[in-house]
Amino acid sequence: MKNNITLITGGSRGIGRATALLLAQKGHTICINYRSQQARAEEVVALIRQRGGSAIAIAADIADEEQVVAMFQQIDRQLGPLTGLVNNAGILQQQASIEQLDARRIATVFATNVSGSFICAREAVKRMALRHGGQGGAIVNVSSAASRLGAPHEYVDYAASKGAVDTLTxxxxxxxxxxxxxxxxxxxxxxxxxxxxxxxxxxxxxRVKDNLPMKRGGQPEEVAQAIAWLLSDEASYVTGSFLDMAGGR
Structure with a gap:
């Protein structure tokens, strides 16, 4: 049986947490990355272990290249060759119009959402690629419907960062x-x-769910199911694809 070793960035809450729990249930060995929420990350690890799964948590700010490299090296030592990466960690700032944005805010958002995703992908490819002796693998980037919709008056900078994630994909x-x-x-x-x-x-x-065709918001577990499928052998002929999960919007 294939030994799936999967890193989930931003795995202590939300979509990352739901994905970690689901993948562990499916037999993946999980590395939960977190930046500051150690207690919550360790809670997810404990829950996975209670259910018979295997998981560790590693602190690293993915906006910091050195911390990312160190995290991947720790995974090498503790878990073995990585087979899956979920680029889930992302940040946004307070809702604002374009007139309220400054270069520092934009750079902060892009450092995590764009540069962090690139560097994590780079390190994963170094380990997975056949030319490096790897066994292949799968990467799932967590983008956002905002990349298509633009998030006007709220998070144009966040939306633009997710547009970059789409192009990376x-x-x-x-x-x-x-x-x-x-x-x-x-x-x-x-x-x-x-x-x-x-x-x-x-x-x-x-506030806005009634504007959606499905008239409801989504649950993190629903997104986790899609991520798990894209990582699985059931999606073995799927690459460069996008699964929109926005209730028809």
């Missing part, structure tokens, strides 16, 4: 397809996670 999928690595993305819409509180409006999903 397409380009990297083509670049590493012959190396046994599949690269896909999910684009969640309005999902019940704590990220909305980070943007200053904890109840945002309930």
């Amino acid at each position: 397409t380009g990297l999928a083509l670049e590493v397809a012959a190396q046994g690595i599949r690269v896909n993305a999910v684009r969640p819409g309005l999902i019940y996670t704590e990220m909305h509180a980070d943007g200053g409006e904890p109840g945002r999903v309930d």
Whole structure:
């Protein structure tokens, strides 16, 4: 049986947490990356272990290249060759119009959402690629419906960063397809996670859900199911693809 070793960045809450729990249930050995929420990350690890799974947690700010490299080296030592990466960690700032944005805010968002995803993908490819003696693998980038919709008056900078993640998905999928690595993305819409509180409006999903064709927000577990499928052998002929999960929006 294949030994799936999967890194989930930003795995202590929301979509990352739900994905970690589901993949562990499916037999993956999980590395949960977190930046500051150690207690919550360790809670997820404990839950996985209680259910008979295997997991560790590693602190690293994915906006910091040195910390990312050190995290991958620790995974090498503790778990073995990586087979899956879920580029899930992402940040947004307080809701704002373009007139309220400054270069520092934009750089902060892009450092995590774009540069962090690139560097994590780079380190994963170094380990998975056939040319490096790897066994192949799969990468799933967690983008956002905002990359298509633009998030006007709220998070244009966040939306733009996710547009970059979409381009990374397409380009990297083509670049590493012959190396046994599949690269896909999910684009969640309005999902019940704590990220909305980070943007200053904890109840945002309930405020706008009636504008959606399905008239409801999504659950992190629904997104986790899509991520798990894209990582699985059931999606073995799928690369460079996007799964929109936005209730029809």
